[in-house]
Each structure stands twice: as C-alpha cells, then as structure tokens.
Amino acid sequence: MNNILDKAEYTCSGCGACHAVCPVKAIKLKKDDYGFFVADIDENRCISCGLCKTVCTRYDQSLNGVNLLNGGLYALRSSDQPTVKNCSSGGIASELAEYGISKGYKVTGVCYDLENNIACHKTASTVEEIKEFAGSKYLQSNSQIFREAIKEKGFIFGTPCQIAGLHKVLSEWRKRNDFILIEIFCHGVPSYKLWDEELKLISKKLGSNQFDSLQFRYKKYDWHMYCIKTEKNGKIYYGEREKDLFWQVYFEDMLLSEACYNCRFRKENSYADIRLGDYWGRKYSDDSKGVSAVFCMTENGRKIIGDLIHNDKVIELEKTSNEEMLQYQNMKGYQHGELHKEVLERLKNCDDINKVIEYYHSKLPVKRKIKGILLKLSSIIPGSLRYTIKKNIKI
Ligand SMILES: Cc1cc2nc3c(=O)[nH]c(=O)nc-3n(C[C@H](O)[C@H](O)[C@H](O)COP(=O)(O)OP(=O)(O)OC[C@H]3O[C@@H](n4cnc5c(N)ncnc54)[C@H](O)[C@@H]3O)c2cc1C
Numbered sequence: 246m247n248n249i250l251d252k253a254e255y256t257c258s259g260c261g262a263c264h265a266v267c268p269v270k271a272i273k274l275k276k277d278d279y280g281f282f283v284a285d286i287d288e289n290r291c292i293s294c295g296l297c298k299t300v301c302t303r304y305d306q307s308l309n310g311v312n313l314l315n316g317g318l319y320a321l322r323s324s325d326q327p328t329v330k331n332c333s334s335g336g337i338a339s340e341l342a343e344y345g346i347s348k349g350y351k352v353t354g355v356c357y358d359l360e361n362n363i364a365c366h367k368t369a370s371t372v373e374e375i376k377e378f379a380g381s382k383y384l385q386s387n388s389q390i391f392r393e394a395i396k397e398k399g400f401i402f403g404t405p406c407q408i409a410g411l412h413k414v415l416s417e418w419r420k421r422n423d424f425i426l427i428e429i430f431c432h433g434v435p436s437y438k439l440w441d442e443e444l445k446l447i448s449k450k451l452g453s454n455q456f457d458s459l460q461f462r463y464k465k466y467d468w469h470m471y472c473i474k475t476e477k478n479g480k481i482y483y484g485e486r487e488k489d490l491f492w493q494v495y496f497e498d499m500l501l502s503e504a505c506y507n508c509r510f511r512k513e514n515s516y517a518d519i520r521l522g523d524y525w526g527r528k529y530s531d532d533s534k535g536v537s538a539v540f541c542m543t544e545n546g547r548k549i550i551g552d553l554i555h556n557d558k559v560i561e562l563e564k565t566s567n568e569e570m571l572q573y574q575n576m577k578g579y580q581h582g583e584l585h586k587e588v589l590e591r592l593k594n595c596d597d598i599n600k601v602i603e604y605y606h607s608k609l610p611v612k613r614k615i616k617g618i619l620l621k622l623s624s625i626i627p628g629s630l631r632y633t634i635k636k637n638i639k640i
Contacts, residue, residue: 250284253303257283258504260403261366261388262410263297265395272297274389278593280436281502282387300414302406302510308413310514316540317547318570320524320562321554333381333462334523335537338402340558341427341519342375344549345400350425353394354378354402355386357459362444363437366390368399378402383461383495385434385502398423404431405510405517412516425545428515430522430538430574433505435495436589442598443473443491447484451477468523468535471496487623497617498579499605503589506579513576518546525573528565536562538570584608 250263259282264272271290274282284297298304323329323336332339338354345352351368356377358365364382368390369375388407401411401424408428415421448454456475463474465483471492473484486492494500510516524536541547553559564570579585584605591601606617 250286250297250301250303253301255303255507256503257303258406258410258502258508259283259385259388260302260407260410261391262300262302262414264389265391265411265414266296266300268292268294268296274387276437279502279589280438280441280500280592281434281504282385300410300417302409302413305413308409308516310409310510310516311542313513313515313520313540313542313571314567316515316520316542316567317550318564318567319539319541319550319554320529320564321537321539321550321559322535322562324557324560328379329534330464331379331460332535334468334521334535335559336379336535337521337537337539337553337559338427338429339375339379340553341425341549342369342378342400342402343372344553344558345425346370346372346375351394351397351399352378352401353390353399355382357382359456359459362440362454363387366394366403368394380460381429381462383432383435383491384437384440395420395424400425400427402427402429404429404434405515405520406431406504406508409510409516422545425519425549426517427519427521428517430520431505431508431511432495432575433498433501433508433511433579435491436500436502436592438592438595438598439491439494439500443484443489446490447473447475447482450482451475451480453477464535467533469530469533487620493617493620494602497605497613498581499585499588499602500592501579501585503586506582506585512578513571515540515542518543519550522574524570526565526570528563528569540567581609 259274263284269290271287273285275285277283321335321337323340328336328339342352352375353368355364356367364384364386366386366388405428408426444454456477458476460474463472465472471486475482520540522538524538529536541550554561588605595601
C-alpha cells in the first residue's frame, strides 16, 4: 500500500505511536505476511494530516535518550516470595505496577490473551487486575490500547521501541511528566508464524490450543532456565529451552522482526524512566530465585525505586558496575544480517516453517552448527539432572 508512512528508511516496529495519535482512527496494528504487527493505514479514512509521521521514531534520527552508563543501577528482588516465583527475574515489574496503583495511576502492561493466543497490552486500575502482567511474554504485543492509556496519567510498560514511540508522543503533547515509562531489556520479538507452529506442537500434547493458563518463564528448577508452562484441564506441558522449538529458534536470533535486527532503542540509550532486565552474569550465576537489574534513568525513576527500597517492598542486593552488568546483554546487534533477511523472505511465502528453519541451519557457519548440535544433545539428559550438572560444572 502506498501511504504516508511508506517512505521510512527503517521497518515499522509496530510500536503503536501512530495509532495512538491518529485523529480519524485510520490506523490499525495488523499482522503482516511475516507474522508481525505493523501499522496499517486505511487510505480511504486518512486525511494526510501528517500527525503519524510527526510521532514515528523512524523519521527522527536526532532522538536522543539517556545512556545506560549514566543511569543509577540497582540489583533488586521483590520481598514477596510468591511474586518472585511468578515473575521472570526479581519481580520488580510487579512491585512497580502495585506502586503505580497505590499512587492513583492507571497501569498499562502486557497480558497473554488466551483466547486469541497473542500478547496484548491492557490497562489496569486495581491490584487484582495487574496480576495478569506478571511474567514476560516473549512475543510482540499488540499495543492498540496506548491510544486510551495516554489520556490519563499512568505507568506504562513496554519494549524499548514501544517506549521510545510513547516518549515521542508524550513529549510532543507536553505530557511526558504525567507518565512513568518502564521498558525491558529486549532480545527482540519472534514472528507469530513461529508461535503458531509452537501452538500446533503444544496442542498435539494437550489436545487443544485453548489453554487454561500459559507462562513463558516458569521457574521449574531455577531462574536461569527458560521453560514454557501451559495447562489444559489439568494436563501440563513444559517446554524447556534445550528441547523446545520456540526457544531454540528464538535464541538463535532467527525469525525476529526486521525492525528488531535494526533496532536503535534496545541498545544503550533509553527514553524510559526505568529499564528492567535479568541480572545475568557471574555475580548471580548461583542465585536460583531471580534478580532484576534496574536502571533508573530519570529523577522520577530514582524516586520510585528509592520509595520501594525504603518501604521494604524490594530487597537491595549487591550490584556490579553498569559496564559489567551490560557486558552480559546483547547490546551490539545481530550477526548474519543478510541470512536473516533471506530467511524472513522465505518465511513470508512458506507453508512449512520447518523448511525455513532447516534452510537457516544449513547456511550457518560450522561453529554455530556445532553449538546447535550440543544443545540438542543436552536435551537427552533429564531436566533436573541437566540443571544439577549446569549448576555444579558451570557451563
Ligand atoms: C520480548 C522480551 C525480550 C526480553 N529480552 C531480554 C533480554 O535480552 N535481556 C534481559 O535482561 N531481559 C529481557 N527481557 C526482560 C525480562 O524477561 C524480565 O522482564 C526482566 O528481567 C524483569 O523481570 P521482572 O521479574 O521484574 O518482571 P516480569 O515478571 O518479567 O514482568 C515483565 C513486565 O514487562 C511487561 N511485558 C511482558 N511481556 C511483554 C512484551 N511482550 N512486550 C512488552 N512488555 C512486556 C509486563 O507488563 C510486565 O510488567 C525481555 C522481555 C521480553 C518480553
């Protein structure tokens, strides 16, 4: 479609900023042929006012965030054990959401929509409602609710591209100070075509893809493992990183959005008040419960984290330097750019995603192939034993 947002140098990340400001509701976030939500303009409704272009970060090369090296870093864990167990790392996102509600803000976060099997932003006004936001959903979320969420003061969680888009909208509207923007470190989001394949595999085991519950980072043995847990009528499926198709493809950086491969926002500059991540690295390699790395990027961010510590909502643990923490995150980018492009094109027209994955593997350098084979071999070992070996031998 030839529309007002077509000429951008970068691919649309589906952040939702244009959708949030369009005065005539001409924009929808729609899944494209590659399996990603992108902005889709209805030409018949569009009045060419250009507001969408004003807030689209793809047209703003001068957008300057704050460098994470200058942020105030904390190593934190919620003081509530069930919260830590339910969340991906230290449960700080849940503590922040509860803090927002207690101060009279609306809180917008991401839930897993069990009916449509997608990740979706929602707005909550009660402590009960924020429970759905606990735990990372490793999928691109549909952020259409931003349009409503930016109408009143709020805490908003999102990926760095979503937060950069919101920062731009709110700054244009001179409303940035009414909002606390919280972003996560982001590895990127995989195509829904991969998720659909995963759903097919899970439904073979559980008899249906209309699950009763779904968690992406169930801490089966400890925080360091990645394990999907889904339930249907009392039957449970566990998808561990070493065995599960979804995780294997995700951690090979395969089938992420083109926007993720070229993303400027997941790197060292932040537009948020707070950035959250897993405190990976040597310091907490023996910790089994989970520790969050929390970067306070603004005065508002510092004040909120200070309050949570002061009120014993979170426990402050020993931190490393900012540089050391960041060493364990992928801050640079992705290798094999041309291959990713080619594979995404194959994905667009494919009727069997497994052929695309096979093709990708066949083109990888030998070192990467060996790594993949080793990972596959390790899946033969029972999970609990693998966990004990890893813990003691420190692979
Ligand atoms: C797609 C994705 C990629 C990630 N990549 C990394 C990484 O490379 N390195 C790293 O250290 N951490 C990464 N994280 C963040 C990590 O999983 C934890 O969210 C973080 O450690 C904070 O943990 P927590 O226990 O405080 O919060 P959690 O319990 O994980 O809560 C996460 C918060 O983020 C929001 N959220 C959940 N899913 C999404 C989504 N799909 N899109 C936007 N917002 C969402 C929720 O509203 C919730 O408030 C990623 C998360 C996601 C969703």
